[in-house]
Amino acid sequence: xxxxxxxxxxxxxxxxxxxxxxxxxxxxxxxxxxxxxxxxxxxxxxxxxxxxxxxxxxxxxxxxxxxxxxxxxxxxxxxxxxxxxxxxxxxxxxxxxxxxxxxxxxxxxxxxxxxxxxxxxxxxxxxxxxxxxxxxxxxxxxxxxxxxxxxxxxxxxxxxxxxxxxxxxxxxxxxxxxxxxxxxxxxxxxxxxxxxxxxxxxxxxxxxxxxxxxxxxxxxxxxxxxxxxxxxxxxxxxxxxxxxxxxxxxxxxxxxxxxxxxxxxxxxxxxxxxxxxxxxxxxxxxxxxxxxxxxxxxxxxxxxxxxxxxxxxxxxxxxxxxxxxxxxxxxxxxxxxxxxxxxxxxxxxxxxxxxxxxxxxxxxxxxxxxxxxxxxxxxxxxxxxxxxxxxxxxxxxx
Amino acid sequence: xxxxxxxxxxxxxxxxxxxxxxxxxxxxxxxxxxxxxxxxxxxxxxxxxxxxxxxxxxxxxxxxxxxxxxxxxxxxxxxxxxxxxxxx
Numbered sequence: 001x002x003x004x005x006x007x008x009x010x011x012x013x014x015x016x017x018x019x020x021x022x023x024x025x026x027x028x029x030x031x032x033x034x035x036x037x038x039x040x041x042x043x044x045x046x047x048x049x050x051x052x053x054x055x056x057x058x059x060x061x062x063x064x065x066x067x068x069x070x071x072x073x074x075x076x077x078x079x080x081x082x083x084x085x086x087x088x089x090x091x092x093x094x095x096x097x098x099x100x101x102x103x104x105x106x107x108x109x110x111x112x113x114x115x116x117x118x119x120x121x122x123x124x125x126x127x128x129x130x131x132x133x134x135x136x137x138x139x140x141x142x143x144x145x146x147x148x149x150x151x152x153x154x155x156x157x158x159x160x161x162x163x164x165x166x167x168x169x170x171x172x173x174x175x176x177x178x179x180x181x182x183x184x185x186x187x188x189x190x191x192x193x194x195x196x197x198x199x200x201x202x203x204x205x206x207x208x209x210x211x212x213x214x215x216x217x218x219x220x221x222x223x224x225x226x227x228x229x230x231x232x233x234x235x236x237x238x239x240x241x242x243x244x245x246x247x248x249x250x251x252x253x254x255x256x257x258x259x260x261x262x263x264x265x266x267x268x269x270x271x272x273x274x275x276x277x278x279x280x281x282x283x284x285x286x287x288x289x290x291x292x293x294x295x296x297x298x299x300x301x302x303x304x305x306x307x308x309x310x311x312x313x314x315x316x317x318x319x320x321x322x323x324x325x326x327x328x329x330x331x332x333x334x335x336x337x338x339x340x341x342x343x344x345x346x347x348x349x350x351x352x353x354x355x356x357x358x359x360x361x362x363x364x365x366x367x368x369x370x371x372x373x374x375x376x377x378x379x380x381x382x383x384x385x386x387x388x389x390x391x392x393x394x395x396x397x398x
Numbered sequence: 399x400x401x402x403x404x405x406x407x408x409x410x411x412x413x414x415x416x417x418x419x420x421x422x423x424x425x426x427x428x429x430x431x432x433x434x435x436x437x438x439x440x441x442x443x444x445x446x447x448x449x450x451x452x453x454x455x456x457x458x459x460x461x462x463x464x465x466x467x468x469x470x471x472x473x474x475x476x477x478x479x480x481x482x483x484x485x486x
Contacts, residue, residue, distance in 0.1 A: 271410035271443025278442075287409050287440025292422050297414040300442050308442065312411050361412045361447035361455070369415050 025053025238264025
């Protein structure tokens with residue numbers, strides 16, 4: 001999400017299921033509202049755990065995110081959600097917590113919180129107290145009282161906003177070391193420590209650290225679903241991906257210029273592209289045979305370039321990883337595709353420079369595998385990066 | 399013999415699909431079988447699939463000589479041939 005060249009909102013979340021559960025009772029959703037220039041993130045924790053909690057929290061998060069995106073009145077939205085949720089047969093209540101974060105491209109941030117642990121805003125390595133308002137509501141039809149916590153403030157460059165479910169601050173509860181759980185204050189201390197020690201840590205890694213700590217508190221058998229979302233405000237990390245030879249040979253030198261002058265990281269996807277750039281930049285490409293993999297061809301190294309991989313197979317595999325439900329941090333294999341995916345996720349603005357020349361050999365019917373058209377694969381990758389990972393992408397065809 | 403035999407395996411899309419990794423997987427065995435007289439390395443793409451048919455892949459170079467439809471047997475035969483020549 002780009003505000004201008006120096007201001008970027010990075011959103012990432014990490015979850016750990018309750019021990020023995022196959023689905024998560026917490027739901028995190030985020031959305032870019034492009035026409036309004038806003039970003040919305042919602043965290044909801046359903047009553048109990050397992051499938052029931054998952055259904056309740058998914059419903060809550062979906063409603064909350066849709067209402068927010070359409071600028072529906074917050075209080076009305078909260079009441080509608082509470083009225084709609086199915087009533088638990090044991091506890092006779094309908095219940096899911098939620099936190100809605102609404103940030104516009106200028107950094108103005110509104111947070112509405114119902115029963116989740118308080119959010120933590122870290123500024124200059126310390127917790128920053130924000131002016132909070134409380135709203136006391138009453139739903140007469142359900143004869144229920146509720147409290148909404150609302151905060152409205154302006155985010156600055158370098159801020160980190162941490163939102164988590166009670167699985168984090170209550171982790172380890174009942175154990176000898178932490179009889180009352182980790183506690184919000186300790187979570188805050190840990191966040192301050194992380195932010196001071198690693199000021200440039202990616203949101204995903206930050207959230208991962210917190211979730212791992214909470215997981216360790218409960219002896220790696222969490223008693224509740226653990227979810228942590230981190231929103232980072234910082235300078236964008238740029239990535240240029242060059243793939244495919246240009247149709248017009250005269251544009252080869254243009255690709256060379258891009259790599260030479262790019263302010264950020266660069267990746268080259270494609271054997272022929274690597275050869276062209278090796279010639280243009282007069283730098284050697286060396287294939288790293290240690291990255292041998294049955295599906296993805298070996299990646300290579302080139303001076304001044306962060307990653308050099310083969311083209312279509314690697315990008316196809318990277319797309320599969322990006323689209324799969326599996327959390328990318330859990331993928332242990334090391335090959336060109338996973339390296340490319342990690343590079344994507346550690347960047348904010350990704351610019352694709354796509355050569356559109358078609359390699360006839362790839363379209364040869366004798367080939368054992370059908371290969372896609374580069375343009376289409378890149379479009380799919382850009383789409384999933386925009387929609388699911390909230391990255392900013394640009395595609396330029398050469 | 400002071401000059402080593404250089405084998406360059408194409409790691410491009412076409413060659414990978416047609417099985418060029420077979421040679422790379424057996425890199426260490428080949429190199430040790432010929433007592434380090436052979437050096438195997440990779441190339442991002444030799445560009446031969448555009449000149450010839452894709453069905454002729456995988457391609458590789460042995461001392462700059464192009465081998466089509468390369469497989470382990472072909473490579474080992476070729477190395478034997480070169481070694482026999484140099485011994486003569």
